[in-house]
Amino acid sequence: MLAFIVSRILQAIPVMLVVGFLAYALFTFVGDPVTIMLGQDHTEAQRQALIHQLGLDQPFFVQYAKFMWAALHGNFGISFRLAQPVAGLIAERLPATLELAFTASVLATLMGVPLGVYTGIYRNSPLARLFMVISLIGVSLPVFLLGILLILIFAVALGWLPSFGRGPVTHIGTWWTTGFTSWAGIKALILPGITLGLFQMTLIMRLVRAEMLEVLRTDYIKFARARGLSNRAINFGHALKNTLVPVITIIGLQLGGIIAFALVTETVFQWPGMGLLLVQSVAVADIPVMGAYLMLIALIFVVINLIVDLLYYAVDPRLRIDRRTATGAR
Amino acid sequence: MPLLSVRDLTVEFPTRRGVLRALDRVSFDIEAGEVLGVVGESGAGKSLTGAAIIGLLEPPGRIAGGEILLDARRIDNLPYEAMRHIRGRQIGTIFQDPLTTLNPLYSIGRQLVETMQTHLRLTDAEARKRAIGWLEEVGIPAAAQRIDAYPHEFSGGMRQRVVVALALCAEPRLVIADEPTTALDVSVQAQIITLLKRLTRDHGTAVMLVTHDMGVIAETADRVAVMYAGRVVEIGPVVEVIKHPAHPYTEGLMGSIPSLEHRVERLRQIDGAMPRLNAIPPGCAFNPRCPKVFDRCRVERPELLDAGVTRAACWLHADRAAARSERATHA
C-alpha cells in the first residue's frame, strides 16, 4: 500500500517537471516581457539593464532551474498586467474558485448518481425518458448560455438571487475567504453553482446509467438472477456496487473538469476566482499568470489523480492482489 | 410422475425480417434424481431450452407455445416474483464460464450466504457455517479460511467448484448445467464432472446436463436427448443411443467421434451444416443432409416415434411404430 503511494508520487514528479518546462518555455519564447514592462519606447541600455536584472541573459537551463526553484517556494513572478506578484493574485482568488467548484460538485453528484441509477434500472419508464431528454439538453446547452438564462430568470425577472459577484465574505486563517458564513454569501453561490454543476450532473447521470446498463448485462448478474435473488438485491446490491467502482474514479476526474469550466461560469457571473483571472490574462497575453495557472492546474490534476487511484485501490479488491493490473485497469 | 416435464415448447424471436423459431415443439421429461444429457451442435437450441425453463429468456425471445411443468404444475406462465422463488430453490443453474459468472466484488462466502438466506430461513451464523460446509463438499481446501476470499483469488477449476456450490446450496431438486466444463482445462473437466456426479447422487438432485461433448454425456448421463435445429431428434438411455443410434443424425455424430478401439482411415463427416434458423427446410430438418432420406422426409415433419428402446424423430421408424400399434390393437 505504501509502496503504491510512493510509486505514484514518483510518477507524478516527472509530469510536474515537464509541465514546468512547458510553462517556462512559454515565458521565454513567447511574448516579450521586456517590451511589455518597459513599454514600446525604451532605449537599448534600459533593455539590457532589465534583461540583466530579470536574469534573462543566462543560459536557458539555468533560468529553468531558477524558475522551478522559485516555483517550489511559491514565487511565480510578477503579473505583466497588474504588476503584482502572481502568487498573491492566485492565493486571493483560489478560495472563491474552490468554493464554487465544491458546491457544484456536491450538487452534481448528489443529483447525478441517483438519477443515473434510476434511469439505468427502469430504462423504459416515462420518467426515465424524461430525465434522459433533460440530460441531453444539459449536454447541448453551453455553460455560459445556461448562466445567462438563469440570470435572466432569477435575477432580472424575479429578482430573487444576485446576478454577479460573491457577496460578503469573511476571512479565515491567513488567506482563505469564505462565502458560506452569511446567507447573502450562500445566495450568491446558488446560481453559479447550479450553472457549473448542471453540466457535470448530466455527464455523471449519463455515465452512471451507461455503466449500470453494462453491468446489468453481465454473466454474474445473469447468474444472480438464476439463483433467484430478489430484484432489490440484484439492482442495489450487486449491480450498484459494480457500477460505482469505475464511476467513483470518473467522478473524481470530473472534478478537474469542474475547475476548468469554472472559468466560464466565473466570467458570466463576474465571480472573482482564478478562472476569471486566467481569461483576463489570456486576453492580454499576461504570460506569468498563464504559466502559473498551468502549473497549478497540473498540480491539482496530479493530486486528484492520486486520490482517485487510492480510492480505486481501496474499493476494488482485485487491485490489492496484483498491482500490475492496477495500472492497466483503467 | 416426472419431476420436470417439457411439452411442445416453442421459443420464437421476432426480428425485423420475420419471426425466427429457435425451439420448435421440444418435448422431454426428467425424472427425480436422474441425469438427462442434452447434446447437439452449437446453435441447436440446448442453452435456450435451459434459459426457457428457468424463465430467463433474453428479450425479444419469448415462449410462443407449449408448457413447462414442475411437479405437474405449470411454471412457464408464472409471474416474475413467483418464478424467482423457483430459481435457485427448486431449480439451480451452472453456467459455462466461471471467470465471468462470479461477481468479482463480493467474497465467495458472501455470495453463498446471500443465496441461502434468500431461499432458506437461516441466521447469519448458520448460513456461514453451511457455506463453509458446502465449500468443503465441493473440495475447496481450507474452506474456513478461504470463505472470505474473492473469486479472482481462485483458479478456474476452483471457481467452477464454487459455482457448483452456489447452484446447490439452496438445495434444489433439479440443476441445469449449461456447458459446465467447456471453459476448463481437460484435466479439470474430469474433476468437475466427477464432483457433479457425486453431489447430485448424494443429494438426490436431478441434472439437465447441456453440452456438445459426447464423452461427458457418456460418462455422466442416464438418458440423453439429441437436439438439432431447435428440435429433439432422438431421446433414450445413453448406452442405447450411443451404441444403437436410431436417428441418422445421431448415427453421424457417433461415427464422427474418434475411437481408441477401431482403426478408421477417415473420420466420418456429416455433409453440409446445420441450417440457419431462417432457412430450416420443410419436413424433417435434417433431410438435406440425411443419407437415408426419402420423399416423406421432405414434406412431413416427424414426431418422436418409438424406435425400440429409444425414440427418434425419423420416418424410418414409422412402419415399426405403426406395426407395433397394429399388433397392440389386435392383441
Add this chain to the structure above:
Amino acid sequence: MSGQTIQAPRGEGRMARFLDSDLLYSFRRSPIAIVSAFVALVLIIGSVGAPWLAPHNPMDLASLSLLDSFKPPLPLPDSGWSNPLGTDNQGRDVLSAIMYGARVSLLVGFLAVGFAVVVGIAVGLTAGYAGGALDSLLMRIADVQLTFPAILTALLVDGVIGAALPKSLHTSLQLYVLIFAIGISLWPGFARTVRGSTLVERNKDYVMAARVIGLSSTRVMLTHVLPNVIGPVLVIGTLALGNAILAEATLSFLGVGLPPTEPSLGTLIRIGNDFLFSGEWWVTIYPGVALVLMVLSINLLGDWLRDALNPRLR
C-alpha cells in the same frame, strides 16, 4: 410447414443493400433520429447558404442604419417582417446574423473535428499497430492531455499562439488558430479509440494472413484495418462536432475566439449579453436558441448513431 414468415431480401446491388440495411431500418423507426436529422439539415442549409438565403447581409456596413437599431422581434409591438427576430444595437438583422454566425460556427466545428480525426487516426493507427515503446509513449501523451478538459487545452493553446503571433497577423489568422486549438484539444479521444480498434484488428487472422503474403505494414493498416475502425470514429466524430461547436462558442463568448468582424454564434451571444439587463433580450437569446438547437440535433443524431451501430445494445 415450419410456420415461419420470412421476407425475401430486396435484391442485389449496393443501393439495395443500403436501403435494406439495419442502419436505415433503425433510422426509419426512430422518430427522434428523423426529427433531429431534419432540424440539423434545415440549420445546415440555412447556414451554409446564408450568403444566398439570408434576408439581409449583416456584414455589409453600408447597408446598416442606426435608425433600425433595437427593433424587437415578432410578435412584439414595433416589429416587422423584414426583421422577424429583431435587430441589434447597430441595426443588424438578428436572423441574418444568426445564419451567418451559424455558418462560421459550423465551419470551425467541422474543420476542427476534421483536423482531430486525421491526427487521431494517424496516431491511433500507428500506436496500435506498432505497439511497444512507441505505443506507450503516444498513449501517455494522449492520457495526460485527456486529463485536462478540452476547453482548457483549447483556451491555453489559443492564448499561447495568440501571444506568439505579432499583432498584425493576429486577427486575420484567428480563425485558423481557433480551429487548430479546438482540433488539438480533441485528437486524444479519437486516437485512443482508433488505437483500441487497431489492437483488436491487429490480432485477427486476416491481418496476419495479409502480412504473411508480404503486404507492407502501412498498406495493411490503411486498406484492412482502417475500414473497420470507421464506425466508432463516426460516432465519436458526431459527438465531437457538438463539443467543438460548443467549445468555439464558449471561447468566442470569453472573448478569445472569433472577433466581431466575423462573428460566430458565440460572439453574437457575447455582444448581446451587454443588452440583457436593459431589456433587449432577443439579441442574445435567439442566437442562443439557434446554438442549442444545432448542438442538440447533432447530439441526438450521434446518440442514435451510436446505438444503431452497437450490435449489443439492441
